Amino acid sequence: MSENTQDISRRSTLKGAAALGTAAFIPAGVHGKNAKETNTVMDLTQDEKYWAEIAKDYDVDPDIINLENGYWGLMSRPVLETYLDHTKMVNRENSYYARRGFKDDFVAATARVATELGAKDGEIVLTRNATEALQGLINGYNRLKVGEAVMYADLDYYSMITAMDVLAAKNSCDVVRLNIPEPIDYDGLVEFYRAALADNPKVRLLLLTHIGHRTGLQVPVKEVTQMARAVGVDVIVDAAHSYGQLDVKIDDIGADFIGFNLHKWIGAPIGVGAMYIRENQLDAIAPNPSAEMDEKDSIVGRVHTGTTNFAAIITLPAAFDYHARVGAANKEARLRYLRDVWVDEVHDIKNLSVLTGNNPRLHGGITSFRFDGKTSVADNKAIVERLLKDHGIFSVHRDGVAKGACVRITPSIYNSLDDVQQLAKALRALSTQM
Numbered sequence: 001m002s003e004n005t006q007d008i009s010r011r012s013t014l015k016g017a018a019a020l021g022t023a024a025f026i027p028a029g030v031h032g033k034n035a036k037e038t039n040t041v042m043d044l045t046q047d048e049k050y051w052a053e054i055a056k057d058y059d060v061d062p063d064i065i066n067l068e069n070g071y072w073g074l075m076s077r078p079v080l081e082t083y084l085d086h087t088k089m090v091n092r093e094n095s096y097y098a099r100r101g102f103k104d105d106f107v108a109a110t111a112r113v114a115t116e117l118g119a120k121d122g123e124i125v126l127t128r129n130a131t132e133a134l135q136g137l138i139n140g141y142n143r144l145k146v147g148e149a150v151m152y153a154d155l156d157y158y159s160m161i162t163a164m165d166v167l168a169a170k171n172s173c174d175v176v177r178l179n180i181p182e183p184i185d186y187d188g189l190v191e192f193y194r195a196a197l198a199d200n201p202k203v204r205l206l207l208l209t210h211i212g213h214r215t216g217l218q219v220p221v222k223e224v225t226q227m228a229r230a231v232g233v234d235v236i237v238d239a240a241h242s243y244g245q246l247d248v249k250i251d252d253i254g255a256d257f258i259g260f261n262l263h264k265w266i267g268a269p270i271g272v273g274a275m276y277i278r279e280n281q282l283d284a285i286a287p288n289p290s291a292e293m294d295e296k297d298s299i300v301g302r303v304h305t306g307t308t309n310f311a312a313i314i315t316l317p318a319a320f321d322y323h324a325r326v327g328a329a330n331k332e333a334r335l336r337y338l339r340d341v342w343v344d345e346v347h348d349i350k351n352l353s354v355l356t357g358n359n360p361r362l363h364g365g366i367t368s369f370r371f372d373g374k375t376s377v378a379d380n381k382a383i384v385e386r387l388l389k390d391h392g393i394f395s396v397h398r399d400g401v402a403k404g405a406c407v408r409i410t411p412s413i414y415n416s417l418d419d420v421q422q423l424a425k426a427l428r429a430l431s432t433q434m
């Protein structure tokens with residue numbers, strides 16, 4: 001890298017670390033893991049003035065209440081500015097930076113992700129998203145034998161379900177598809193998976209989604225992974241929605257194979273995710289067919305992206321810096337609180353069902369609802385349109401749930417108490433018209 005390029009990259013990185021916006025005014029000692037040891041998290045959780053200051057770091061459309069933040073997460077303004085600076089630098093330096101400077105920055109960004117996740121050196125490789133990471137894990141899984149089986153549930157992500165089906169067919173294996181009971185409590189969910197494993201001894205590979213994109217149900221992945229491991233079943237965990245929405249690290253998940261998104265709840269630019277393989281389990285995932293010879297013995301060889309978004313990757317440190325200043329524990333508590341407010345305010349609507357239980361171990365910020373008898377995709381698309389047209393609230397329908405389609409509500413940290421209270425009022429009005 002030329003001295004000029006080094007200076008540009010260094011200036012941009014320092015800007016991302018220092019220009020933290022209003023989040024920099026968080027009182028010392030109330031962010032991150034330490035917040036769990038005090039009452040500060042709950043104090044901040046319901047402090048609307050505090051979160052209004054955080055919201056100033058997000059440029060949002062003032063004409064809608066956006067409660068569909070599960071697709072991907074907005075970058076805060078400081079992160080966005082860093083990303084734009086990096087984009088200009090990469091565009092200006094072009095292939096000179098890509099060939100001479102990016103490798104070191106890629107290694108540094110990967111190391112930062114590993115540190116944040118609590119992973120060891122060599123256990124993380126960056127991807128474009130969780131889907132790419134999970135496709136690499138599922139497609140590369142090589143321990144299946146003829147006559148064995150794979151297992152997944154109705155709440156798992158549709159492309160992962162398809163990948164599991166293809167993997168099973170390729171290896172002449174069976175597929176066990178579970179329909180998670182609705183409603184279900186925490187102990188019932190643990191027992192559901194315990195029974196499923198006991199009833200299906202041929203299962204060799206289990207897919208778990210930590211927080212589901214359909215209903216927001218939080219699966220006790222660590223407990224289920226331990227049960228599966230005890231009977232010789234490997235587990236791949238889809239953590240696309242949990243990392244950053246929950247204050248978790250790899251040890252909290254417990255699995256050997258995990259796919260992550262960094263552009264949902266961490267607030268990185270679109271196009272960055274990560275694959276995790278525990279160091280002693282690398283041989284369970286075959287190298288990508290495009291892997292070079294010197295990559296076959298490392299996790300780098302388990303995914304092949306080609307030309308990537310250089311600027312997005314080198315903006316990761318700025319995204320993690322901002323996330324840390326807000327505080328992972330504070331963010332998790334705030335998202336749960338916003339969810340609980342609207343759920344509590346609609347609990348007495350007799351023809352409306354909330355699809356995750358109130359036990360905080362069963363949800364993060366995402367929760368879906370369904371009106372009685374409104375189980376088709378068309379029904380729920382119509383509800384989404386009514387919420388937007390009549391109440392200015394943007395949401396999204398989800399299908400694939402065993403008991404029928406639903407509407408998903410996903411607040412972010414820039415949303416206010418008033419936003420979710422407006423949702424509750426809108427649902428009460430809609431309930432009289434269903």
